[in-house]
Amino acid sequence: MMRLALELEVRTLLRSPARLALLALFWAAGVAAIVLGRAETAVWRAAVQAGEERESEAIAEARGLLAAGETGPADQPWVDLRQPFWVDRLAGTRLARLPSPLAGIAHASPEEGVLVTHVHRSADPLVEQGSRLRNPELVALGGLDLVMVLTLLLPALILALGAGIGGFERATGVLSLIRTQSGRDTSWLVARAAAAGLVGTAAGVLLALGAALSGGADVLSTAWFLALVTAYGAVWTALVALVATRARHPSHGAVLLGATWIVLCALVPAIGRDRAAAEAADDFGVELSLAARDRMDEIHDGGAESLRDSVAARFPGPFESIDGAEDRPVADRHLFDGQRVLEMERRQGARDVRERRQAILVSGASVLSPAVAFAHALERLAGRDAGSAARFRDAVVGAVADRVAWLLAASRREPLAARDFEELLAAGPADVEPERVQPWWGFLLLTAWSLSIAAIVRVSTRK
Amino acid sequence: MIGTVVANEWRAIARDGRGRLLLALGALLAVVSVWTAASIDEVERAAGGEAMECARERWLEREVDHPHSRAHFGDYLFRPAGPLAGLDSGVQAVTGRVLFTEAHRQNAATHRPQAAAGALLRFDRLEPAMVLVMIVPLLLGLLGFASVSGERESGRLRLLLVQGGRPAGIVLGKTLALWTVGAAICLLVVGAHLAVSPSAEPMRAAAFCALHLVGLWIVAALVVTVSALVRRTSAAASLTIGLWMVAVLVVPRIAAQTSLALEPLPTRDAFEAAMRHDRDQGLDGHDPRDERRVALEKEVLAEYGVSTKEELPIDIGGIVMQADEEYGNKVWDTHFGRLEETFGRQSSILTTFALANPLLALDAISTAMAGTDLATDLAFQRQAERYRRDMVAALNHEHAYGGARPGLSGWKPDPEFYAGFEPFTFDAPALGDQLARRSTELVAIAVWVALSAVGLWFASRTIGRGGAA
Numbered sequence: 001m002m003r004l005a006l007e008l009e010v011r012t013l014l015r016s017p018a019r020l021a022l023l024a025l026f027w028a029a030g031v032a033a034i035v036l037g038r039a040e041t042a043v044w045r046a047a048v049q050a051g052e053e054r055e056s057e058a059i060a061e062a063r064g065l066l067a068a069g070e071t072g073p074a075d076q077p078w079v080d081l082r083q084p085f086w087v088d089r090l091a092g093t094r095l096a097r098l099p100s101p102l103a104g105i106a107h108a109s110p111e112e113g114v115l116v117t118h119v120h121r122s123a124d125p126l127v128e129q130g131s132r133l134r135n136p137e138l139v140a141l142g143g144l145d146l147v148m149v150l151t152l153l154l155p156a157l158i159l160a161l162g163a164g165i166g167g168f169e170r171a172t173g174v175l176s177l178i179r180t181q182s183g184r185d186t187s188w189l190v191a192r193a194a195a196a197g198l199v200g201t202a203a204g205v206l207l208a209l210g211a212a213l214s215g216g217a218d219v220l221s222t223a224w225f226l227a228l229v230t231a232y233g234a235v236w237t238a239l240v241a242l243v244a245t246r247a248r249h250p251s252h253g254a255v256l257l258g259a260t261w262i263v264l265c266a267l268v269p270a271i272g273r274d275r276a277a278a279e280a281a282d283d284f285g286v287e288l289s290l291a292a293r294d295r296m297d298e299i300h301d302g303g304a305e306s307l308r309d310s311v312a313a314r315f316p317g318p319f320e321s322i323d324g325a326e327d328r329p330v331a332d333r334h335l336f337d338g339q340r341v342l343e344m345e346r347r348q349g350a351r352d353v354r355e356r357r358q359a360i361l362v363s364g365a366s367v368l369s370p371a372v373a374f375a376h377a378l379e380r381l382a383g384r385d386a387g388s389a390a391r392f393r394d395a396v397v398g399a400v401a402d403r404v405a406w407l408l409a410a411s412r413r414e415p416l417a418a419r420d421f422e423e424l425l426a427a428g429p430a431d432v433e434p435e436r437v438q439p440w441w442g443f444l445l446l447t448a449w450s451l452s453i454a455a456i457v458r459v460s461t462r463k
Numbered sequence: 464m465i466g467t468v469v470a471n472e473w474r475a476i477a478r479d480g481r482g483r484l485l486l487a488l489g490a491l492l493a494v495v496s497v498w499t500a501a502s503i504d505e506v507e508r509a510a511g512g513e514a515m516e517c518a519r520e521r522w523l524e525r526e527v528d529h530p531h532s533r534a535h536f537g538d539y540l541f542r543p544a545g546p547l548a549g550l551d552s553g554v555q556a557v558t559g560r561v562l563f564t565e566a567h568r569q570n571a572a573t574h575r576p577q578a579a580a581g582a583l584l585r586f587d588r589l590e591p592a593m594v595l596v597m598i599v600p601l602l603l604g605l606l607g608f609a610s611v612s613g614e615r616e617s618g619r620l621r622l623l624l625v626q627g628g629r630p631a632g633i634v635l636g637k638t639l640a641l642w643t644v645g646a647a648i649c650l651l652v653v654g655a656h657l658a659v660s661p662s663a664e665p666m667r668a669a670a671f672c673a674l675h676l677v678g679l680w681i682v683a684a685l686v687v688t689v690s691a692l693v694r695r696t697s698a699a700a701s702l703t704i705g706l707w708m709v710a711v712l713v714v715p716r717i718a719a720q721t722s723l724a725l726e727p728l729p730t731r732d733a734f735e736a737a738m739r740h741d742r743d744q745g746l747d748g749h750d751p752r753d754e755r756r757v758a759l760e761k762e763v764l765a766e767y768g769v770s771t772k773e774e775l776p777i778d779i780g781g782i783v784m785q786a787d788e789e790y791g792n793k794v795w796d797t798h799f800g801r802l803e804e805t806f807g808r809q810s811s812i813l814t815t816f817a818l819a820n821p822l823l824a825l826d827a828i829s830t831a832m833a834g835t836d837l838a839t840d841l842a843f844q845r846q847a848e849r850y851r852r853d854m855v856a857a858l859n860h861e862h863a864y865g866g867a868r869p870g871l872s873g874w875k876p877d878p879e880f881y882a883g884f885e886p887f888t889f890d891a892p893a894l895g896d897q898l899a900r901r902s903t904e905l906v907a908i909a910v911w912v913a914l915s916a917v918g919l920w921f922a923s924r925t926i927g928r929g930g931a932a
Contacts, residue, residue, distance in 0.1 A: 018693070018701040025705060029713050034719055108716075110584030116732065133728045135806045136554035137837040138815065140830075144716035148585070152712055160704045164697035194821075251609040254700040255481035258605040262598060267492065270589030274499045277588065278506070286514050287537050288574070289561055290521055297536075306611055362583060376584055462844055 005191035009199055009214050019161060023203060026157045033146040037104025038214060044099045044115055047131055048431075051116035058092035059425065066418040073316040082415030084334070084407045085121075091421065093428040095120045095399055097392040100434030101385035102225065103210075103216040108143020109384035112409035119335045121404055124346050125396035126288070146211050147382070149202055150229060151375045152265055158200035158236040159261055163254040165192045166244030187460040188331040189244040197237025204229045219453040224307035224381055224439060231446035232374045238453035244462050263341070265371040272372065276358060288347065297341055311338035311408075318408035340437070341377065341401045347398055355386060366442070370449045378443025383434040392432050466631060469643070474836025476606065476644070485602050489648045492594045497549075497655040500590040504549035511560070514541045519886050527875050530858040530865065533782060538854065539889045540847050542572065545834030546664045550656050550671055551592030551837030562844070566788065566858075569795040572844065573750040591652045592829050593674045596822055599645050600682045601704075607641045607686035608703040611926065612696045620926065631921035638680075638687045638919060645679035667894060671832045677908060678825040682776030684915030690845060691922035718816035722809040726800070738798045745790030759786055778874075781863025787853055793932045795848070803841060810837065814903045821911040824904040829852035831928050838900055842892050850887045855864060857884070 013019050051441035066074060066083060072079025072086065079086050097118045116132040117123065127234040142148065160459055166189050179185040208229045212222040299307065312319040315338055354382035366373035406424055410416060476482030525536065542560040545553065559572030588592045611634070612622040623633060639685070653672040657663050686703060693699040742807060745755065763779050772779055817824035830836040847897040867874040898905065 014703065018697060018705065020700040021699055022705045022708075025709060025713070029717075032717070032720075043730075047732065050732070054534075070773065108585075128667075131731055133720070133731050133734055133802065134841060135728065135809050135837070137806070137810055138559045138722055139557045140554050140591055141715040141719040141813075142585075142587075144713070144720050148716070151585075153708060156704060156708050160701045163700050168697065217732045224680040247520055249613075250697050250700065252481050255485060256610065258601060258704070259484055262488065262492075265588070266587065266598060269586035271495070271499075271594070273583040273586055274589050276583055278499070278503050286517060289563065290514070290517055293536070309703075352878075365583060372583070372586070381587070394889070455579060 005058055005188065005195040006198065009192065009195040011189075013064045013199060013232065014072055015206070022058060022157060022160050023199075026153050026203055027207070029144065029153060030146060030149045030204075031210075032150045033144050033271045034207070034211045034214060036117070037107045037145055037211065037296055040107035041099050041104040041215070045101065047115050048096040048098065051096055051118075055092045055094045056067055058090055062087075062090040062421060063418075066421060081421070082417075084410040084416060086442045087228055087410070087416055087424060088121050088403065088407060089381070089420055091272070093399070093403075093425070095119050095392075095397065095429050096431040097388075097449065098431050100221075100380070100381075101410055102212065102221055103384060104209050104215050105225075105383075106379045106382035106384035107147040108145035109150060109379055109382070111384055111389050112381070119396065119399045119403055121334065121407055122340060123396065123398070123403075123408070124340075124399050125393045126344060126351065129456045146207065147378045150208070150232065151371050152376070153228075154200060154233065155236045155265060156260055157203065157446070158197050158240060160255075161200050162193055162237075162240035162244065163257055164250035165189060165196060165240060165247075165414060167250040167253040169249035170247070171249045184403070186245060190241045190457065193244045194237055195239035197240055198234055201233025201237065204233055220438075221381060224437075225378070225444075228374060228377050228381070228439065228443060228446065231443055231450065234450040235446055236451070238457065240451045242453055242457050242460075246455055264369045268365060268369035269372050272361060272369075273276070278362055279357065292343070292347075294373040295343065296340075299336070303453045307335045310337050310342060312341055314338065315405045315408055334404060337404045337407060341397075341404050344397060348393070354391070355390060358386065363441075366445055370446055373442045373449075374447040377439035378445075380437045380439050380442070383407075383437070385428065389447035390422040391435065395429060395432045402427065402429070464632035465636040465639065468628075468633055469640040470614050472610070472637060472640030473643070478638075480604060485606055486644065489594075489602050489644070490651065492589070492598055493591070493652045493924040494655060496589045496591050496594045497652055497659065500552070500588075501549045501656060501659045501675050502668060504544060504660065505662075505873060507548075508544055511541050511543060514539070514561075515886070522884065522886075523807045523882060525856055525881070527602050527878050527881065528827055529867075529875060530567070530781070533881065534566035534784075534858045535688065536654075537563055538851075538887070539563055540850065542840075542843050543889055543891075545839060547656075547833035549663065550590070550592055550668070551654070551833035551835055552588065552838050552886065553592075553830030553833055554840055555835045556588060558840050562847050563701070563860060564854065566784070566845060566855050567791060568790075568850065569848055571797065578631050584928060589758075591827070594831070595649055595652060596826050596829065597680070599648055599679060600822065601707050602648075603641055603645050603682050604686050604707050605678065605701040607637070607683065607700040609696045610637045610687055611691040611922070612651045612693055612699040613690075614895075615694075616696055623858075630927040633918075633926065634687060634691060634919050634923040637690075638683050642680050642683040645683060646676055649675045655755045656783070667832055667834070670894065671829065673907075674825065674828055674832060677912065678821065681821050681911045682913045683804050684919050688915070688918035688922045691925055704845070714816060715823055715826070718813050722812040725812055726805050726808045728805055732784070733800065734802070736864060738794060742791060742795065745787070747792065755786075756783055759783060770882060776868070777863050778861070778867035781859045781861070781865075781867070784862060785856060785859040788852070788859065792852060799848075804842070804869060806837065817904050818910070820908045821908060824907040826913070827904045828898070828901045829844050832892075832894065834897065835889055836897065839892060846889055847887065853873045854884065 013023070019123060045289055060072075062081065071081050079090075081087060081090065117125060125274055166175075169185075169189065175185050175189075176187050182188075205226055208225050209222070212225050217225070240257065243256045243260075244252050279363070307320075362372065366376055376385065380387065403424075406427065410420060410424075413420065476486065493706045508558065518541070521539060522544055525533075528536070540562040542555070542558075542562070542879070545555060547557055559574050561574040562572045587597060614623070620633075623776075624630070649672060653668050657665060657668055689702050689706065690699045693702055728734075760772065760779055760783070763782055764772070764775070767775055767777075769775055812825070813823070817827055827836070831838070861876050861880055865880070874910050
């Protein structure tokens with residue numbers, strides 16, 4: 001029966017210019033998204049490359065000066081490479097967030113994490129903006145990436161292909177005929193729905209395969225990608241089957257499926273987004289702007305003396321061997337930097353709490369909407385989710401803290417020599433590699449959705 | 464005739480479970496979107512007001528300090544929400560609303576309100592404009608795709624024509640019936656917004672409502688035209704859903720990507736590096752060894768007819784700082800000006816797409832009416848920058864001529880000096896100016912109204928000739 005249904009769906013598809021146009025549109029959007037994704041990933045790689053080149057130039061210049069026994073460039077007499085302050089400025093360690101092979105599929109991700117950052121004593125990844133300048137008018141329209149095409153258009157395609165199933169058979173009396181002849185009318189409807197779903201899902205899987213191959217993804221990531229698309233296609237196929245067993249007319253089926261799309265792909269995610277927006281509605285950045293400025297003012301007014309204990313508790317190493325009061329002024333030179341790190345870590349903690357709340361909200365929305373579960377799983381797989389950005393941010397905060405620890409220690413060794421410069425470079429942070437993600441949670445949610453709907457179909461048709 | 468068709472259509476929708484389902488869904492979306500958007504909007508307005516007061520208090524209560532210290536202390540500005548932000552948040556959802564103004568640099572706005580949505584930011588926000596531009600067209604498509612093709616398949620269309628029904632009357636009646644469904648949701652949305660949002664401007668809200676009523680008419684006419692021109696109901700369903708996908712999900716994104724591809728923007732790193740490079744070519748007010756600074760100092764000494772800074776009756780530091788600012792301002796104007804020009808060219812490309820997609824044109828005019836479009840955001844940034852320059856210039860003037868002298872340590876201005884600074888207020892562009900900027904989109908809507916009439920004429924002619932039967 002499945003083979004018969006599949007043949008019928010393919011024939012119907014080939015005979016219907018409207019359906020063919022829809023399939024062509026889906027493919028065109030998908031291919032455009034893959035091409036754009038590749039271009040965006042190339043821009044990302046170029047940004048990393050440019051950062052590396054600028055860093056190499058700065059390091060080469062500093063090494064040249066140190067080798068020549070000069071303290072700084074001739075046109076900048078105030079630069080003194082014997083001081084940690086200037087070594088920090090010229091060591092120019094850049095930290096890059098490397099793209100995953102599937103990064104292109106989520107290039108329009110709203111996550112605007114920084115891709116390359118310059119690590120120095122006063123770097124603050126919590127206030128840095130994304131690496132791209134964006135026209136807000138274009139941002140508000142949304143981006144065309146494969147995650148969007150698969151999340152929103154794949155269901156619409158499956159629904160359009162399967163909208164008439166069940167309703168057509170009932171309206172034309174075909175279903176009574178099938179029931180009389182074989183007694184398996186429900187099996188026929190389910191087989192037709194499965195065939196329509198198979199055509200739509202196959203179109204999605206082929207796009208996914210194309211994106212994985214063009215990005216050079218490894219076998220495991222590709223397998224996860226294809227499994228997620230198949231599981232998502234199965235959810236919408238099951239919904240088509242459910243509606244097919246109920247619809248009395250093709251238009252009834254279309255309306256029911258359209259309403260389902262609105263609820264699962266627009267309403268539930270939008271309510272989730274508004275819940276998140278409501279949580280931040282009163283956040284005018286006062287904590288990060290006015291309050292932060294006040295705190296730094298208080299710290300400056302209090303003087304270095306008031307900071308020593310807290311900074312020494314955070315960076316015990318540089319303070320361990322301070323014996324007498326005469327040592328203190330030297331060690332105190334970067335106390336404000338140490339305090340800045342403490343402030344940054346405190347804000348990072350607050351941000352982590354907020355992001356955990358967001359993650360709970362996303363999990364809730366994922367349970368209620370397969371579209372959210374699918375999009376979130378794909379963004380994780382692509383390394384373009386909030387968690388990936390947070391990992392990079394944590395790495396930058398850690399690198400800045402390490403830099404300040406070095407400054408605190410190095411300030412007691414002044415005047416610095418070439419080996420100190422090399423020591424700082426050697427202790428520089430490594431680029432942040434994309435995490436190998438296995439989106440089990442998303443896959444299980446989608447499977448649970450499919451199985452639940454299939455169970456409802458089974459129970460309702462038995463009645 | 465038309466009235467009878469409209470009444471029949473309404474009865475059919477009311478009797479039919481699918482009609483009731485869609486109407487209920489539309490009404491639910493309308494109410495929920497208005498309620499959530501209005502409540503968020505009110506909280507944002509209140510919080511924004513408090514933040515502004517807080518910043519003002521900090522300015523006034525700060526211990527009297529040197530003008531240049533105050534210039535570094537700076538001021539925080541908070542972008543107010545647009546007049547109809549509760550109906551259409553436009554670009555305000557994705558742009559920063561906190562701007563730090565200080566000496567020596569023009570900062571970008573930070574703290575995007577919607578950034579908190581994180582992973583859910585990919586999905587559209589549930590707000591009245593989203594319901595009217597995205598969801599209601601789909602509802603009308605689902606309600607109307609079988610309006611003529613279904614009648615034809617069941618044979619009722621032939622019956623109607625035999626009984627004397629005029630094709631134009633049938634088509635117009637069905638369009639009107641469909642439009643009234645959308646119009647009811649639109650009126651519900653705007654009415655509810657006016658009821659729950661005390662800060663809403665009724666005139667703008669009326670214009671917003673009128674615009675969306677016109678947009679929904681275009682949608683209703685297109686749905687009925689497709690239904691009349693396509694032979695089978697299932698094909699009409701596929702085509703209607705396909706057109707909706709194209710107009711709502713695909714074309715806006717293609718338009719955005721095309722604009723970006725044709726008019727690319729530099730990376731933030733490159734943009735800032737270019738500005739830094741140009742800035743480094745000018746005078747550095749903080750570097751006493753800077754050649755331009757030395758030249759300026761000589762000029763001032765000559766002007767006052769003295770040979771050393773100590774002999775001056777003023778503090779030359781303020782003059783140097785202002786010269787530094789003026790050079791920096793030229794650099795910011797050049798680079799931010801170029802950026803704005805690129806934004807403008809990108810917007811022009813979007814406008815071209817809006818000619819082909821009425822929903823894109825509708826969206827652009829809607830944000831302009833709501834006072835949440837890009838032009839309003841740029842106006843805020845320009846006014847904020849003007850405020851920054853005036854503030855820093857006044858501080859530098861006080862620094863130079865307020866009474867400070869070289870070698871006179873610990874000098875501070877009169878406390879009234881700081882109290883004399885007026886807080887920043889944003890003067891939002893008038894509705895007329897905003898609409899004038901969207902004249903092409905307005906023309907596009909007018910053209911689409913005409914095209915929808917042509918479509919309906921074609922549809923009625925097809926029915927009259929027994930076409931697609």
